[in-house]
Amino acid sequence: MVTWIAVTGLAASMAWAASVVPPVPLEWGAGPLTVDALPRVTYVAHRGGAREVPENSMSGLMATYARGTAQVLDFDTRLLRDGTVVVMHDETLNRTTYLGGAVRGLDRREWQGVRLRPRAALPGSWRSERPPTVAEVLDRFGGRIVLTLEAKDPRSVGPLARLIRARGLARSVFVNSNDPEVARRVHGLGLLSQLWRSARQLRTDRPERWRSYVDLLDVDHRARDQDLLRAVRSGIPRVWAHTVLTSAQRDRALALGCDGIITDAPGRLARAAQRGARPWRA
Known part of the structure; x- marks a missing residue:
């Protein structure tokens, strides 16, 4: 059952975001953009860049993509009761929408009535909009930029694999989980596992045990130096640090060998890099 919450003070429409025409990436003529095109240090817009745009929204993903401050767009996924996979972080609708109740209690038709509630603290003006389905995000961005999606429900791995493989995006999308067994399953389906x-x-993990089936290790930047170093030296091809908000946090993670930064504020970190942030020293 979905509980309605009163709608007050809708944000003004951000019409320009809806009209943005994404730039054509260099690889586009040769096929979809893949992880092979990622730079030596990769910036990832966590939940689309949740300190700068409405999290897990189509307009937020579009705006971050158009700004070009991240090479990877990250979003979260959940499963509706009819098997539709949608873009949403929480188990319930309460925090980010004008509704309440469990996400899994809805079907695709009912999902059409959900509207996101942009945070008042966000810069700029944002309209209320329906959160997208995973298929819609893949159709909009697949092959144009690398994506990472977190499978909040392990049961969604099969449907996600079908969506990704049907679009020829097996080398363009990381499927993320906190469970090594889910990562093993993702790898077994021919997808990129995160x-x-x-x-x-990380205090007790032995990441080298996962190197045969984990393509990307996503580590908490607050971990101890020795734990981050163990992750970097594990043999896993990519090690990215989350969720980074400041230049100092970024510089420490990079100095310890991480090659990716997952951030809620990709624009802020890009501006700091352009100004020449001071390097972190041990």
Whole structure:
């Protein structure tokens, strides 16, 4: 059952975001953009860049893509009761929409009535909009920029694999989980597996055990130096640090060998880099 919450003070429409025409990437003529095109240090817009745009929204993803401050767009996924995979972080609608209740209680038709509630603290003006389905995001951005999606529900791995493979995006999309067994399953389906770990988990993790099936290790930047170094030296091809908000956090992660920065504020970090942020020193 979905509980209605009163709608007050809708943000003004951000019409320009809806009309943005994404630039054509260099690889586009040769086929979809893949992970092979990522730079030595990669910037990832977490939930689309949740400190700068409405999280997990189509307009937010479009704006971040158009700004060009991240090479990867990240979003979260959940499963509706009819098997439709949608873009949403929480189990419930309460925090980010004008509705309440469990996401899994809706079907695709009911999903059409959900409207996101942009945070008042966000810069700029944003309209209320329906959160997208995963298929819509893949159709909009697939092959134009690398994507990472977190499978909040392990049961969604099969449907996600079908959506990704049907579009020829197996080398363009990372599927993320906190569970090594889910990562193993993702790898077995021929997809790129991403495994995220908290600072607490990294204290006892032995990441080298996962190198045969984890393509990307997503580590908490708050972990101890020795834990981040162990991750970097594990043999896993990519190690990216989350969720980074400041230049100092970024510089420490890079100095310890991480080759990717997952951030809610890709624009802010890009501006700091252009100004020449001071390097972190141990």
